[in-house]
Amino acid sequence: MTESHIPHFRSKRDFEEYRKAAEEKWHELWNGSRTVVSVGVGSSSLAKGAAKVLREFEKHAGSDLVARKTGVDGADWSEVQVRVKRPNAPAVVYHHVTTDDVPTILAGKADDLILGVEGDAAYDGIQPISGLPFYKYQQRIVLANVGVIDPDSFEESVAVGAYSALYKALFEMSDEEVIAEMTAANLRGRGGAGFPAGIKWESGRKARVTPKFVVCNSHEGEPNVYKDRRIHEGDPHRILEGILVACVACGAERGYNYVGGEYPLAIKRFRRAVEDAERAGLIGKDIMGSGRDVAFRMRTGGGAYVCGEGSAMMYSIMGVRGQPRTKPPRSVEEGLWKRPTVANNTETLSNVRDIILKGGEWYSQFGTEKSKGTKLMTVQGPMNTMGLVEVPMGITLGTLVNEVWGGTRDGYTFKGIQTGGVSAGPLTPEYFDRPVDFDSLTDAGGMLGSGGFVVFDESVCAVDFARYLTAFNRVESCSKCVPCSLGNPALVEILDRIRLGRGSASDLPLIERTSKHIIELSLCGLGQVAPEPLLGMLQKFPEEFRRHAVDHVCDAGVCPMASDSVTVSLAAD
Numbered sequence: 299m300t301e302s303h304i305p306h307f308r309s310k311r312d313f314e315e316y317r318k319a320a321e322e323k324w325h326e327l328w329n330g331s332r333t334v335v336s337v338g339v340g341s342s343s344l345a346k347g348a349a350k351v352l353r354e355f356e357k358h359a360g361s362d363l364v365a366r367k368t369g370v371d372g373a374d375w376s377e378v379q380v381r382v383k384r385p386n387a388p389a390v391v392y393h394h395v396t397t398d399d400v401p402t403i404l405a406g407k408a409d410d411l412i413l414g415v416e417g418d419a420a421y422d423g424i425q426p427i428s429g430l431p432f433y434k435y436q437q438r439i440v441l442a443n444v445g446v447i448d449p450d451s452f453e454e455s456v457a458v459g460a461y462s463a464l465y466k467a468l469f470e471m472s473d474e475e476v477i478a479e480m481t482a483a484n485l486r487g488r489g490g491a492g493f494p495a496g497i498k499w500e501s502g503r504k505a506r507v508t509p510k511f512v513v514c515n516s517h518e519g520e521p522n523v524y525k526d527r528r529i530h531e532g533d534p535h536r537i538l539e540g541i542l543v544a545c546v547a548c549g550a551e552r553g554y555n556y557v558g559g560e561y562p563l564a565i566k567r568f569r570r571a572v573e574d575a576e577r578a579g580l581i582g583k584d585i586m587g588s589g590r591d592v593a594f595r596m597r598t599g600g601g602a603y604v605c606g607e608g609s610a611m612m613y614s615i616m617g618v619r620g621q622p623r624t625k626p627p628r629s630v631e632e633g634l635w636k637r638p639t640v641a642n643n644t645e646t647l648s649n650v651r652d653i654i655l656k657g658g659e660w661y662s663q664f665g666t667e668k669s670k671g672t673k674l675m676t677v678q679g680p681m682n683t684m685g686l687v688e689v690p691m692g693i694t695l696g697t698l699v700n701e702v703w704g705g706t707r708d709g710y711t712f713k714g715i716q717t718g719g720v721s722a723g724p725l726t727p728e729y730f731d732r733p734v735d736f737d738s739l740t741d742a743g744g745m746l747g748s749g750g751f752v753v754f755d756e757s758v759c760a761v762d763f764a765r766y767l768t769a770f771n772r773v774e775s776c777s778k779c780v781p782c783s784l785g786n787p788a789l790v791e792i793l794d795r796i797r798l799g800r801g802s803a804s805d806l807p808l809i810e811r812t813s814k815h816i817i818e819l820s821l822c823g824l825g826q827v828a829p830e831p832l833l834g835m836l837q838k839f840p841e842e843f844r845r846h847a848v849d850h851v852c853d854a855g856v857c858p859m860a861s862d863s864v865t866v867s868l869a870a871d
Contacts, residue, residue, distance in 0.1 A: 304452050304574055304577045306577065307586045308586075309587040310468075313465060313586050316456065317456050320453045321457050323453065327364070328383060332363060333363045333382065334363075334383040334389075335355045335366070335380065335381070335382050336367070336381040336445075337351055338368055338370040338371060339367040340528065340563065341561070343370050343377040344563070347397065348378045351378050351395055351397055355400055367450075368381075368446060368447060368449070370445060371441070373393070373683070374684055375682065379395070382404075387421065387422075388416050388417045391413040391427050393413040414430065415427065416428075431683070435687075435689050436702075439652050439671070440536070440645060440648040440688055441688045443455075443459075444529065444533050446458070447532075447533065449571075452574040455535040456535075461539055463539055463655050465586065468588040469586075473503060474503075476543065476546070477503060477547050478496075479653055479654055479658040480499055481500070482496075482659055482661075482662065483649075483653045483657075483661040483671065485670065486670070487646050488643045488645035488673065490643075490718070490745075490746070495642055498630060498641075498642070499544060502548035502550065503548045507637055509552065509637055510551060510637060510639070511550050511551070511552050512541055512545045512553045512639070512640045513553070513640070513642075514540070514541050514555040515608070516564075517556055517558045517599050518558055520603070520719040520750055522676065522719060523719055523749065524686065525748070526643070526644035526645060529645065530557065530568045531563055534567050536648050536651055537568070537571075537648055538575055538594075539650070540642075540649070540650035540651065541553040541647055542581070543650050544640060550592070550640065551591065552593040553592060553594045554597055554634075555594075556599060556611050558601060565596075569596060572596060575594075576594075597614070597615045604622065605620040610822070612633050612639065612641070615634060622776065622822030624821065665691030665692055666691050668736065669736045671691060672688050672690050673688070673690075673746070674749050675689065675749040675751065676750050678752050679751075679753030680706050680707045680710040681706060681753055682705055682706070683703055684703060684704075689734075691734070695715070695730050695731075695732050695734055695739075698734060699730065703753075710757075711755050711756045712753065713756045714754055714839075715751050715754070716831065717744035717751060718830070718831075720767050721827040722743065722827070722830050723743040723833060723834015723835065724831075725838075734746060743834045743837060756854070759842065760835045760838070760842045761797060761842060762797065763835065764835040765793040765797060767831040768789050768793060768828070768831065772786035775825065776822075779820055780819075781819040781820045782821070782824065782828060785816035785829075786825075786829075789809065789813065792812070793809075796843070796846045797846065799850040799857075801848075801850075802848070803844075806844070809832065809833075813833050816828060817829055
């Protein structure tokens with residue numbers, strides 16, 4: 299779709315007319331006489347030449363062909379992915395596309411690159427991609443339009459439902475009814491804490507101090523989590539709409555989105571969405587003639603992992619050093635500039651549109667009794683079909699590993715899966731029958747967290763991997779409290795001593811004792827969970843730690859055991 303002029307919606311009728319026209323144009327695009335080629339362009343596919351592939355298709359664009367970009371749909375293992383929708387036929391999905399493949403794809407002769415057809419039925423002998431394990435288990439709510447719309451197109455976003463929930467919250471529902479739907483959905487925070495969003499919104503609405511704020515926490519600082527980045531890159535208006543609905547329901551005068559500065563494409567596309575929404579009058583004074591005013595600001599962080607913690611994030615937004623503070627008071631009592639502030643994760647707010655449009659009861663049909671809805675999950679490691687997925691809460695760990703992510707590639711033997719980002723321990727195959735939700739992994743030493751997993755195989759040394767995870771938390775500590783700032787470096791020193799072949803049996807209980815002090819005495823969530831990956835590795839692979847500390851042997855051959863010919867800096871990460 300070619301982006302037309304974005305009008306300023308001075309009344310709800312203006313928005314209704316624009317939405318109707320956008321829907322008609324969207325229908326015409328997919329049901330007209332032209333071939334539509336959609337190339338998934340995101341931070342992951344750009345590294346594989348997606349921009350060049352798009353430009354090559356654009357050379358052939360004309361009266362009979364449209365070439366357009368979309369976000370990437372999460373199937374990182376298949377990039378560069380291209381969808382070709384010919385008249386009167388479902389879209390054919392091609393994978394591993396390069397610029398050399400463009401002529402053969404347009405000629406319909408690239409059968410070896412076909413991944414499947416969209417939809418649930420086969421077409422012309424081609425099987426639907428919905429039957430592939432990577433897609434079969436997914437229930438795409440947040441990702442429904444990622445890989446479908448052009449993320450830079452305001453018109454396409456509105457055509458598929460953007461700002462319909464904001465419209466409903468402004469003109470068809472009271473603030474109390476909006477929050478009632480959020481409460482009925484039992485949407486728990488997707489950043490890892492799992493606190494019910496409806497309760498948080500209600501607390502914000504009842505706060506009498508003004509002004510009030512809503513903050514979207516989009517700061518992903520862990521090395522294996524990229525779900526929020528993909529939403530920004532693929533459907534930024536969904537995030538913005540969730541923030542604006544929260545502002546309306548809570549009576550907040552301003553919304554913020556705090557994004558990590560290491561996401562340049564996500565920042566670029568989200569800023570474009572904000573600019574378009576401002577032009578349309580969806581941000582600012584008297585939104586769509588409703589009499590409601592909501593201002594909005596975007597803030598970028600400098601990459602400090604600790605700024606993902608709520609209070610540290612708010613300090614960073616205010617322009618001061620991001621460090622956690624003691625609680626209470628909670629942010630809904632004293633947040634930004636000591637005013638009531640409702641803070642939610644990106645994925646949490648991205649669910650708002652469907653909950654408001656379809657109802658909390660509809661949303662609660664997905665997931666488990668205590669963990670409703672879907673969850674975005676990411677994986678790294680030697681997997682066959684690696685990428686981002688959106689699956690119902692309660693899917694088993696074994697289904698995720700062996701089917702959705704395709705199991706380990708040839709030549710690799712599964713050893714464990716690191717859960718909870720850098721905030722929990724690993725799980726081994728004996729836990730494959732466990733449901734993946736907020737509660738079911740905890741007693742096994744794992745955690746859902748924000749949904750980031752790392753699969754590691756037998757070539758990975760548990761001690762060396764534990765050292766990496768512990769060193770990450772050591773570097774990312776804000777150094778405000780002693781247990782975290784000194785305890786985590788002490789753990790790294792112990793692990794380095796063991797890895798260098800200079801450890802002893804007494805180092806193992808020392809690790810446990812030091813970890814206990816860090817967990818119990820640290821100020822914020824970073825320190826309170828920092829030793830958990832190490833403790834989990836020690837619990838699941840005790841023999842490896844004993845072999846290192848007592849026998850001075852690394853069976854994986856990874857650790858730099860003591861030798862006259864080896865010099866290792868203990869300070870190096």
